[in-house]
Amino acid sequence: MSTPPSRKRKAVVLLSGGLDSTVSLWWALGRGFSCDALTFQYGQRHRRELTSARALARQAGVRLHVVRFALPWSGSSLTSRRKALPTRSAGKIGAGIPSTYVPGRNTIFLAFALSLADQIGAEALVIGANAVDYSGYPDCRGPYLRAFEKAARLGSKTGAEGGKLAVLAPLVNLTKAQIVRLGRKLRAPLEKTWSCYAGGRKPCGACDSCVLRDKGFIEAGE
Amino acid sequence: MSTPPSRKRKAVVLLSGGLDSTVSLWWALGRGFSCDALTFQYGQRHRRELTSARALARQAGVRLHVVRFALPWSGSSLTSRRKALPTRSAGKIGAGIPSTYVPGRNTIFLAFALSLADQIGAEALVIGANAVDYSGYPDCRGPYLRAFEKAARLGSKTGAEGGKLAVLAPLVNLTKAQIVRLGRKLRAPLEKTWSCYAGGRKPCGACDSCVLRDKGFIEAGE
Numbered sequence A, B: 001m002s003t004p005p006s007r008k009r010k011a012v013v014l015l016s017g018g019l020d021s022t023v024s025l026w027w028a029l030g031r032g033f034s035c036d037a038l039t040f041q042y043g044q045r046h047r048r049e050l051t052s053a054r055a056l057a058r059q060a061g062v063r064l065h066v067v068r069f070a071l072p073w074s075g076s077s078l079t080s081r082r083k084a085l086p087t088r089s090a091g092k093i094g095a096g097i098p099s100t101y102v103p104g105r106n107t108i109f110l111a112f113a114l115s116l117a118d119q120i121g122a123e124a125l126v127i128g129a130n131a132v133d134y135s136g137y138p139d140c141r142g143p144y145l146r147a148f149e150k151a152a153r154l155g156s157k158t159g160a161e162g163g164k165l166a167v168l169a170p171l172v173n174l175t176k177a178q179i180v181r182l183g184r185k186l187r188a189p190l191e192k193t194w195s196c197y198a199g200g201r202k203p204c205g206a207c208d209s210c211v212l213r214d215k216g217f218i219e220a221g222e
Helices: A019-030 A048-060 A105-120 A142-154 A176-185 A208-219 B019-030 B048-060 B105-120 B142-154 B176-185 B208-219
Strands: A010-014 A034-041 A063-068 A124-126 A166-168 B010-014 B034-041 B063-068 B124-126 B166-168
Touching (some): A034 A048, A142 B142, B010 B019, B019 B048, B019 B176, B034 B048, B176 B208
Parallel strands (some): A010 A034, A010 A124, A034 A063, B010 B124
16 A cells, blocks of 8 residues: 555745744644745854754754855845944834845745745745834835735746645734744744854844844743 | 936846847846846856856946856756756747746746845846746746735835835837847847757757747848
C-alpha cells in the first residue's frame, strides 16, 4: 500500500526568526496548514536571525527556504553599519518612518513568498506584520496587505487558474502583549526567537525592536 | 553660480535588454522622465540579456542597477537547463501558461523597482509588460498591474507621505508590430536588443520569444 498524498492545505510562512513571525508560524500550524518557511539574507547587520530561523523551522518540523539578495541602494540602518540604529523610548515609536526602514521590504518578501506559493501550490502567504505596536513602516498595515493579496491573485498561476490565494496576517491588529500571550497559548518557543536589530550575543535592549519586545513581555505579565 | 537641482520627474525602468523593455525605456525618456534602469540576474540560461541591457543603458545615458538573486524552487525552463524551451508556432502562443513561466517574476521585479523608487524618490515604475502578443504569463496584464500599483502606493514611504507613484506599462495593449513601429518612431536602437530565450551568438529563431519578435518585425513591414 502506498501512502496517499497529503490533502492538507499548504501555506508559505515568512520566518525571520523574530517573535512575530514565529508566533505566525505556530498559528498557521495550529490552523492545520502544511507549512513551508521562507527567510532572507539581504545584507542585514548580523546572521543571528538566520540562526534563529533555522532552529525554529527545525523545531516546527517545516522546510526552510533561504533566498539571498542584495539591495545595493538601501540606505537603511538595518543593512548599513554606517548608520546608527535608532534607540528611542517606546512612547515615541510610531512617529514617522525610522531609519531602519528598508524600502519596499515586505513587498519584496511577499513577492518571493508568492513565487514559492505558485511553485508548490500553496493557498496562503502568512506574514507576521503588525500595525499596532509597530515601527512606523508603511508596509505593515492591513490595507497594504489586502492590496498585495489582490495583485498576488491576479499575477499568479494559482490565481489565474481559479485557485485560492490569501495573504494572512494573524497579528496585524494585536498588541505586542497579545502576541506574547498568543504565542504562549500556541506553545511557540518564544525563548528561541531573536528580535534585536543589533545582533550581539545578547539583545541590546535599546533598539526599537528590543524596546517593543520587552514592553510586550512586561504587559503580558511576564 | 551653482547648477540648480534637476526638477525632472524620476522613473525606474525595468530593462531586460529585450525589445519591449528597450522601447519602454525610450518611451519614458521621451516623456521627459529622468530614468534609472534596473535589471536582474536570477539564474537565466545565459548572460546575453545583461550584455544588451548594459549597452542599451549606456546608449540611453541612464544608470543601470543590477540585482542578483536565486530562486531555488523555480521549475521554469528559462532558468533550468534540464527543461526544454518550448518551440511552438506563433499561432499557438497564448494557450495556457508555458514552461518558461517563472513564478511571480514580475511581482519580484516590480517589488525591487518599488524599493529603488522609494529610495531615490521616483514617481513611476515603468515595465514593458504586454498582454496582446504575450506568452500567457498571468503577470503581464492590466488588472494585475493596477492592483500592484495600489499595493505599491500603500506599502511605500513615497505613497505613505502622499507622493505620486504610478506603474506605467506603455506597451500593455500594443501588438508586437505596434511596439516595433513605436520603437522606430522613438529612435530606440532595436538592433541592440536581445529577445531570444536560448542566448547563443545569434537568436535561435524558434523559441516563443523569437517567434513573437520576428512576427512583430514582419507585420511592421520590416
